[in-house]
Amino acid sequence: MGLEAKLQTDGFITTTIDAMVSWARKSAVWPMPMGISCCGIELMAVGGAKYDIARFGSEVMRFTPRQCDLMIVAGTVTYKMSHVVRKIYDQMPDPKWVIAMGVCTSTGGMYRSYPVVQGIDQFLPVDIYLAGCPPRPDNLLNALMMIQEKIGKTRARDFQDAPLTETN
Amino acid sequence: MERLQKGEVHPRIIQALLDQDSGITVDDALDNEMILNMGPQHPATHGVLRVLLRLDGETVVASVPDLGYLHRGYEKMAENMSYYEYIPHTDRLDYISPPANNTAYCLAVEKLLGIEAPKRAQYIRMIFCELSRIASHMIAIGALGMDVGALTVFMWCIREREKILNIYDLVCGARFTTSYTRIGGVSVDINDVAKAKIAEFIDQFLGQLEEIEKLINTNRIFLERLDGIGVISKEEAISLGITGPTLRGSGVEHDIRTASPYLCYNEVDFKVAVQTEGDSLARYFVRADEVRESAKIIRQCLERMPSGDTMLNSPKKVLPRKTEVYTKMEELIHDFMIMNFGVKPPVGEIYSAVENPKGELGFYIVSRGEGHPWKMKIKSPSFTNLQSLGPLVAGHMVSDVVAIIGSIDPVMGEADK
Amino acid sequence: MLTKEFLSEKLSAGFPELKFEFSEFRDEITVKLSKSFIVTVCDYLKNTEGLQFNYLEDITAIDWARKKERFEVVYILFSIDLKQRLKVKVGVEEKDAKVDSVSVIWKAANWFERETYDMYGITFNDHPDLRRMYMPEEFQHHPLRKDYPLMGHPGDLSLPQK
Known part of the structure; x- marks a missing residue:
């Protein structure tokens, strides 16, 4: 099936560094579970046995931003929280991706009220907007696959000269 | 209404922490207190709770929880x-x-x-x-x-x-x-x-x-x-x-x-x-x-x-059944009134x-x-x-x-x- | 079960010179009194035989917008021993939006009063730690007042730089 099948025949493969790097990157996306509210519970369910995010190589949920490359913002982001979310995003090493899980993070959703940020794209670059309130776990897995597809298309040199973000 | 200046923002919560006198005595006190910020992004705070802890060594002397990171109005x-x-x-x-x-x-x-x-x-x-x-x-x-x-x-x-x-x-x-x-x-x-x-x-x-x-x-x-x-x-x-x-x-x-x-x-x-x-x-x-x-x-x-x-059958207070809304005039009116003006x-x-x-x-x-x-x-x-978090954690590690x-x-x- | 007659009898025995307004809706009793006596009356309600309201369930306020007494502070009390509930109300004018704190009687009042202060801007005298409960400290409005719009004013709360 995998690489080991090649070992029997030629013993080597040819590929590009880009393909190699993006394959490695997309097969082990370490998510930063930014579980803020209700969606965080569904995020927990994705980690559980039934939906099992480990099948996609993303079971390593790190609560420190420095070891993650995908931020799943799960839950309503208020103005007070937005500064925290942004700071954590800034602390993640490049390259990094963001899933806006649920309608609250995507557009403000059902919370049209004074403390809620109407869409986190006002202060964060977002790669995938995920519908649902909250999205079903299968839907989150779908989003993860889409992110993997997106990562698979990147080239290693795209991030070579990326400016360093200032963290504090 | 007193207006806060930009420079005073953080000291207020820290001041509240310092003002607290929990009466905890620590064995082998270091007499060198530090403030530890826990949360709002912390795996053990069950969401977005933020707690400021005043520590002597590893013992919590006082604490102030800070809420509102999920205040949705x-x-x-x-x-x-x-x-x-x-x-x-x-x-x-x-x-x-x-x-x-x-x-x-x-x-x-x-x-x-x-x-x-x-x-x-x-x-x-x-x-x-x-x-x-x-x-x-x-x-x-x-x-x-x-x-x-x-x-x-x-x-x-x-x-x-x-x-x-x-x-x-x-x-x-x-x-x-x-x-x-x-x-x-x-x-x-x-x-x-x-x-x-x-x-x-x-x-x-x-x-x-x-x-x-x-x-x-x-x-x-x-x-x-x-x-x-x-x-x-x-x-x-x-x-x-x-x-x-x-x-x-x-x-x-x-x-x-x-x-x-x-x-x-x-x-x-x-x-x-x-x-x-x-x-x-x-x-x-x-x-x-x-x-x-x-x-x-x-x-x-x-x-x-x-x-x-x-479902209770009580017009003007409870929504009528959908099948009746589609077939009966009276129910349609009630449905319309409740949907537009509320009960x-x-x-x-x-x-x-x-x-x-x-x-x-x-x-x-x-x-x-x-x-x-x-x-x-x-x-x-x-x-x-x-x-109750403040009184509960005081004196513990x-x-x-x-x-x-x-x-x-x-x-x-x-x-x- | 607490009745209006029993309550009014007890209260007038304790405070003969005070005026209480009683109202009843769906078997729930509400008593309204002048705000300057709230601490002594609450203390009496907590420690009197037959009332024993030892458990404070909530404190909140109502903004009536156009009335002369713009705010009403509501205390919801419960007695764990006698399983009865009572609502106590005091009227507060906008110009003098100050009430004495009951946190000396029930410790639970501490955060409830902070929340009421945050949402309505009613200050509580002798409160141990009167800060905003939910909103950021630099926020300058009181959102549950009726003159504050649902979506807030643009720029009230800051966003981080993109």
Whole structure:
């Protein structure tokens, strides 16, 4: 099936560094579970046995931003929280991706009220907007696959000269 | 109104921390205090709780919780939408047990309107309240286990919870945020398949609970991390307004289900779980016992559930059935009026409280006879329970803070509203 | 079960010179009194035989917008021993939006009063730690007042730089 099948025949493969790097990157996306509210519970369910995010190589949920490359913002982001979310995003090493899980993070959703940020794209670059309130776990897995597809298309040199973000 | 200058912003909370005099004396005091910020992004704070801790060495001398990172303006939104529109919002208050919140809200509005749901609907609501209590306590026990280092328990508890979510899915079409109840009843009746599935779940669940208990009740690490940690006395607990399992863990036998029975709780037989120690371990035992009682209640409900309507037939107060809206003029008019102008309760104010998994969830609604509430206040159990965090953690180690937060099991969605 | 007659008898025995307004709706009793006596009356309600309201369930306020007494502070009390509930109200004018704190009687009042201060801007005298509960400290409005719009004013709360 995998690489080991090649070992029997030629013993080597040819590929590009880009393909190699993006394959490695997309097969082990370490998510930063930014579980803020209700969606965080569904995020927990994705980690559980039934939906099992480990099948996609993303079971390593790190609560420190420095070891993650995908931020799943799960839950309503208020103005007070937005500064925290942004700071954590800034602390993640490049390259990094963001899933806006649920309608609250995507557009403000059902919370049209004074403390809620109407869409986190006002202060964060977002790669995938995920519908649902909250999205079903299968839907989150779908989003993860889409992110993997997106990562698979990147080239290693795209991030070579990326400016360093200032963290504090 | 005093206006804050930009430079004063952070000192205010730190000043509150420094002003606190908890009277803790530390052996071998370092006399070199430090302030540790915990949260709002921290795996053990169960959401977005932020706690500032003042430490001497590793001992907590004082602490100040900071809330509001999930303040979504629920009470303001309630003033701007009709009573029916607000039902989905109640799901997201205590987002670990949505059907219980739906029931609490609908009971409050029904009390305001002066109506009562049919018997069958009440039994269905009871089944769902208790199912959600099991689901919530499973998360509480699992997360508490995870906080003190037992990850297996968490996986097992999540597995049990998934089975309950499947039942929700089967009955009301949503696995998580159910919005199941309506004013005057429940949205859909439960069929025999669902009934069989609930009975099947209850039968296997008690065995699974025993397995979980076998894993942690004799585990020395689990016991020693919780035994004698975060003790709160009976008088202190009442004065601080603590509710739910946290209150009952301190030896106060107070449960709204027996104190002022709502739904049909006076018709079923169950015990209120009480422990007297008042520490984190006692709160865990209360939860485990409560889950057993919930299973007992569900069994009785399934046996005794009467047949009949699940929606009250009361024009102008309760939405008519969809089939009738499409075929009858009168119902169409009522549907139109309720959808556009809302149900109009009489002028007055009520406070209605139920026993949620986390404690007493109350709705205080002030009506001026309009289609939307003039004022709605949500008394959320997690908010009051969190208030006890300061006295609970004082004098303990930093690592115990995690265990104490896990044992009072706050949900920030309702604590912050 | 608490009745209006019993309550009024008890209260007039304790405070013969005070005026109480009683109202009842759906079997719930509300008593309204002047705000300067709230602490002594609450103390009496907590410690009197037959009332024993030892458990404070909630404190909140109502903004009546156009009335002369713009705010009403509501205390919801419960007695764990006698299983009875009572609502106590005091009227507060906008110009003098100050009430004495009851946190000396029930410790639970601490956060409830902070929340009421945050949402309505009513200050509580002798409160141990009166800060905002939910909103950021630099926020300058009180959102649950009726003159504050649902979506807030643009720029009230800051966002981080993109």
